[in-house]
Amino acid sequence: MAYRKAAFRKPGQAGWLYSLVTGVIALIYFFPVLWMILTAFKTRSDALAIPPKLFFTPTLDNFKSVFFRDTQAGDAVATGFVQYFVNSAFIGGSSVILALIIGTLAAYAFSRYPLKGNDTYMFIILTTRMLPPIVVIIPIFLMFRVTGLSGSYIGIILLYTAFNLPFSIWMMKSFFDDLNPEIEDSARLDGSNDWKVFFRICLPQVLAGLAATAVFALILTWNEFLFALLLTGSDTRTVPVAMANTIGGEIGVDWGLLSAIVSLFLIPVFIVTFVLQKQLLRGVTFGTIRK
Amino acid sequence: MADLNTSGAGAVSGAGSVAKSGGLLAWLNAPERRGPLLVAPALITLFVMNIFPLLWSFGLSFFNYRANRLTVPSFKGLDNYEKVLTDPVVWERFQTTGIIVGASVTLQLIFGFLLALLFAKTFPLRRILLMLVLAPMMLSFVSVAIFFKLFYDPTLGLLSWAIGLFTGEPFILLATPAGSIAAIVIADAWMWSPFVMLLVLAGLVSVPTYLYEAAEIDRASPWRRFRTITFPYIKSLLLLALLFRTIETFKLFDLSFLITGGGPGASTETVAIYAYRLGFQFFRTSQASALAYLILFVVIVLTSIYLYIVNRRNEEG
Amino acid sequence: MSGISLKSITKQFGDLTAVDAVTFDVADDEVLCLLGPSGCGKTTTLRMIAGLENATDGEIYLSGQDMTHLPARARNVAMAFQFYALYPNLTVSDNLAYPLHAEGDSTADIAAKLRDIAQVLQMDHVLDRFPHQLSEGEKQRVAVGRCIIRRPNCFLFDEPLSRLDVQLREEMRSDIKKVLSGLSRPTVIVTHDQLEAMTMGDRIAVMRDGKVEQIGAPQDVFNNPANIFVAGFIGTPQMNLVGGIVSGIGGAIAVSIGQDVIELTGELAQPGHGLKLGDAVTLGMRPRSASLESESGQGILSGTCELIEPMGAETLLRIAHPAGQIRAIVTDRQGLKEGGTIHVRFAQGSYRLFHADGNRIGDMV
Numbered sequence: 001m002a003y004r005k006a007a008f009r010k011p012g013q014a015g016w017l018y019s020l021v022t023g024v025i026a027l028i029y030f031f032p033v034l035w036m037i038l039t040a041f042k043t044r045s046d047a048l049a050i051p052p053k054l055f056f057t058p059t060l061d062n063f064k065s066v067f068f069r070d071t072q073a074g075d076a077v078a079t080g081f082v083q084y085f086v087n088s089a090f091i092g093g094s095s096v097i098l099a100l101i102i103g104t105l106a107a108y109a110f111s112r113y114p115l116k117g118n119d120t121y122m123f124i125i126l127t128t129r130m131l132p133p134i135v136v137i138i139p140i141f142l143m144f145r146v147t148g149l150s151g152s153y154i155g156i157i158l159l160y161t162a163f164n165l166p167f168s169i170w171m172m173k174s175f176f177d178d179l180n181p182e183i184e185d186s187a188r189l190d191g192s193n194d195w196k197v198f199f200r201i202c203l204p205q206v207l208a209g210l211a212a213t214a215v216f217a218l219i220l221t222w223n224e225f226l227f228a229l230l231l232t233g234s235d236t237r238t239v240p241v242a243m244a245n246t247i248g249g250e251i252g253v254d255w256g257l258l259s260a261i262v263s264l265f266l267i268p269v270f271i272v273t274f275v276l277q278k279q280l281l282r283g284v285t286f287g288t289i290r291k
Numbered sequence: 292m293a294d295l296n297t298s299g300a301g302a303v304s305g306a307g308s309v310a311k312s313g314g315l316l317a318w319l320n321a322p323e324r325r326g327p328l329l330v331a332p333a334l335i336t337l338f339v340m341n342i343f344p345l346l347w348s349f350g351l352s353f354f355n356y357r358a359n360r361l362t363v364p365s366f367k368g369l370d371n372y373e374k375v376l377t378d379p380v381v382w383e384r385f386q387t388t389g390i391i392v393g394a395s396v397t398l399q400l401i402f403g404f405l406l407a408l409l410f411a412k413t414f415p416l417r418r419i420l421l422m423l424v425l426a427p428m429m430l431s432f433v434s435v436a437i438f439f440k441l442f443y444d445p446t447l448g449l450l451s452w453a454i455g456l457f458t459g460e461p462f463i464l465l466a467t468p469a470g471s472i473a474a475i476v477i478a479d480a481w482m483w484s485p486f487v488m489l490l491v492l493a494g495l496v497s498v499p500t501y502l503y504e505a506a507e508i509d510r511a512s513p514w515r516r517f518r519t520i521t522f523p524y525i526k527s528l529l530l531l532a533l534l535f536r537t538i539e540t541f542k543l544f545d546l547s548f549l550i551t552g553g554g555p556g557a558s559t560e561t562v563a564i565y566a567y568r569l570g571f572q573f574f575r576t577s578q579a580s581a582l583a584y585l586i587l588f589v590v591i592v593l594t595s596i597y598l599y600i601v602n603r604r605n606e607e608g
Numbered sequence: 609m610s611g612i613s614l615k616s617i618t619k620q621f622g623d624l625t626a627v628d629a630v631t632f633d634v635a636d637d638e639v640l641c642l643l644g645p646s647g648c649g650k651t652t653t654l655r656m657i658a659g660l661e662n663a664t665d666g667e668i669y670l671s672g673q674d675m676t677h678l679p680a681r682a683r684n685v686a687m688a689f690q691f692y693a694l695y696p697n698l699t700v701s702d703n704l705a706y707p708l709h710a711e712g713d714s715t716a717d718i719a720a721k722l723r724d725i726a727q728v729l730q731m732d733h734v735l736d737r738f739p740h741q742l743s744e745g746e747k748q749r750v751a752v753g754r755c756i757i758r759r760p761n762c763f764l765f766d767e768p769l770s771r772l773d774v775q776l777r778e779e780m781r782s783d784i785k786k787v788l789s790g791l792s793r794p795t796v797i798v799t800h801d802q803l804e805a806m807t808m809g810d811r812i813a814v815m816r817d818g819k820v821e822q823i824g825a826p827q828d829v830f831n832n833p834a835n836i837f838v839a840g841f842i843g844t845p846q847m848n849l850v851g852g853i854v855s856g857i858g859g860a861i862a863v864s865i866g867q868d869v870i871e872l873t874g875e876l877a878q879p880g881h882g883l884k885l886g887d888a889v890t891l892g893m894r895p896r897s898a899s900l901e902s903e904s905g906q907g908i909l910s911g912t913c914e915l916i917e918p919m920g921a922e923t924l925l926r927i928a929h930p931a932g933q934i935r936a937i938v939t940d941r942q943g944l945k946e947g948g949t950i951h952v953r954f955a956q957g958s959y960r961l962f963h964a965d966g967n968r969i970g971d972m973v
């Protein structure tokens with residue numbers, strides 16, 4: 001990374017000293033997460049030590065015991081968390097794929113074939129995303145109880161599909177709106193029908209946006225707590241609910257173990273934050289702010 | 292505007308060869324039905340999973356339905372709304388929520404703004420450091436609640452230990468109502484300051500360099516430069532951040548629910564948690580629905596203002 | 609009937625009439641330039657020919673067939689867009705071959721046509737690149753190539769050169785002209801640049817506010833503008849347009865401009881234009897037909913020299929005359945100084961006379 005002497009630096013450019021200062025501030029800000037990760041590598045006694053230990057010999061025991069529990073016979077038995085991680089991934093993945101297919105088609109229509117009252121539809125769709133979960137959770141809970149969907153995969157996947165749909169529509173519409181319409185006109189003149197224009201010309205141009213939308217939706221679903229708390233059963237429980245149950249324990253929390261679970265849970269989120277830094281603004285504002 | 296781009300093409304093909312072949316597929320494929328056809332699956336899903344439940348709960352709010360009783364609910368008109376609106380507990384919860392929203396959003400704006408200033412330059416390792424600062428808002432509420440529960444823990448938490456070094460006594464932040472509210476506010480502000488930062492940063496980097504160069508030539512003072520050049524670019528984004536965060540924080544549920552459980556007493560119980568308790572612990576389903584609708588009303592109003600500003604900003608280019 | 613034929617084509621966007629009853633024909637091997645200021649409806653007209661915009665009223669015939677209500681893809685027209693509209697996810701060769709797939713060409717045919725086009729436009733070296741790796745000039749070539757690779761009913765160009773720098777523009781102008789002349793297909797080029805229109809068009813249609821003001825060969829439009837708008841729009845520097853009063857209709861027509869009197873000879877001098885004494889008219893003179901005189905007199909305009917602008921070989925003079933500013937181009941600027949009095953004479957036969965309603969009086973001079 002080339003940088004110039006301070007005396008002749010372009011405005012808005014800074015050197016390593018600045019990095020150092022910013023680094024310290026960033027680390028302080030990041031400290032709660034860091035502390036949790038450190039705790040995950042501590043033995044039980046290190047985790048409980050007072051004063052808290054910043055330096056210690058790390059151990060992977062906590063990570064092992066997330067997935068396996070030693071029985072008295074000395075066998076390693078899988079804990080429920082394997083299932084919970086699989087559930088989170090499966091439920092999240094299926095609902096995001098569904099929401100993305102339905103949402104992308106709708107977004108394309110909202111962008112290219114505006115209906116009467118297009119803006120009103122878009123507003124209502126955004127509102128369904130902005131509304132507090134508590135408003136819909138009561139009837140959905142009743143609905144699921146009546147239809148027997150409560151505690152099933154289908155139920156929670158459907159719900160998360162609807163939960164991800166407004167986000168997907170707004171995001172994808174913002175990507176479609178960014179495209180140059182001349183390119184589609186040109187494809188029509190070159191003899192393509194509307195379907196070919198969509199699949200061959202439009203879709204390839206928004207692939208990066210599609211990927212970003214998918215990943216953001218995945219994270220939102222991965223993190224979701226309240227719906228999962230009320231609508232998953234013991235077989236379909238996701239990680240956030242399982243984690244929350246762990247802190248609810250009365251006999252004192254096993255912080256090392258809990259930290260290990262949280263750390264594992266965070267890995268995908270960090271990767272995504274790093275990779276999608278450019279799309280982050282659009283992602284966290286549902287595509288309403290692009291730049 | 293729409294007419295000027297591609298939609299015209301769809302309209303033209305109306306009398307084209309496509310529709311002539313007949314059959315259901317051809318009928319569906321007609322250009323004038325393209326928009327509705329593509330939108331239909333999304334609208335149906337949203338209707339079934341969102342709008343219908345909303346209408347149902349709207350209906351419920353006029354009855355005296357209780358989810359754990361078998362008696363046939365009877366129509367009560369606006370009773371539930373009257374009950375909710377005159378219930379002093381509801382107003383207390385709104386107050387609690389208001390305090391948390393006010394304190395947290397203010398802190399978010401301040402820290403988000405300062406962080407954005409810090410990252411408005413380019414410097415080595417910026418991308419990685421930026422990730423560290425942005426990460427909190429991508430985390431789940433449950434993880435954040437767990438961090439701060441560990442942090443606030445009276446026996447092994449860093450906070451109690453650090454304060455104990457000075458006072459010599461164990462410090463329990465979550466023991467007092469004020470302390471508990473502070474605990475929630477700190478956690479929420481920590482989590483969402485990056486959001487404000489991201490928006491402000493977008494404004495800061497969008498200021499064209501030549502404006503700063505011109506200001507340099509015109510010997511503008513740093514304050515004047517900020518007020519006349521920088522601020523206009525971040526003004527609308529700050530407002531949007533304020534609104535967006537107000538909407539989101541107003542719905543605050545998870546952090547309070549997990550860190551303090553709404554306590555001690557009901558000092559950190561937000562309206563969302565109260566509605567949850569009404570519905571799922573006291574089983575006063577109809578009353579909970581009425582309260583939920585009050586929350587929804589506030590959210591809809593704030594969302595429309597938000598979108599109004601977004602649209603105005605987009606039109607300005 | 610062949611080529612392109614528009615019959616009273618109209619386009620309305622809500623209350624706004626963007627194109628108002630435009631009628632013209634383009635012959636099989638003819639290039640027509642639609643020229644006009646921005647917002648005059650020229651691009652909308654082009655998009656209606658392409659089928660990208662639905663005409664509110666009127667008829668469009670391509671190769672003798674009524675295509676008014678056909679969608680773009682059924683019209684077999686080729687169009688080069690202002691921003692090139694290259695498919696960003698396809699390589700240059702795939703971009704060029706894209707329209708051929710719709711025509712059902714065989715792979716071998718496509719390869720052969722690609723080779724031809726690449727050779728004609730000299731872009732063998734960029735065939736495997738993606739659009740974002742191309743320079744502006746190369747993008748322009750690909751856009752043109754994608755048009756001419758097939759045998760469409762007509763070619764349409766929307767501001768084809770507006771994004772190129774001056775030098776490249778000149779080069780592409782002659783290249784496109786050369787290529788088009790070999791294809792003998794009706795072509796419509798939309799431009800706001802009169803130089804482009806003059807050089808590339810066999811005919812020019814000057815548009816304003818959705819209407820065609822004049823249509824004709826470039827030289828004809830330049831020499832005999834149909835009205836004041838066309839007169840002022842075509843030619844740099846702009847034609848002088850000064851208001852005057854008819855002060856004599858015996859023998860020759862005399863026009864008073866301020867204190868000066870111009871007597872018109874030739875065709876304009878003939879009676880029968882219906883002019884009466886005291887009629888308000890506008891006289892138009894091209895700055896290049898001016899010559900300097902030493903003193904005022906009949907047929908000479910006198911005023912104060914406001915500004916002397918050297919333009920290399922020539923010098924542009926701005927003269928303050930009681931009837932308005934007059935521009936004159938002279939080759940010799942010896943002895944001129946700003947603030948001094950200047951007398952100019954415009955060559956007889958270079959005068960154009962316009963009615964108060966803006967229309968030109970008389971035909972050729």
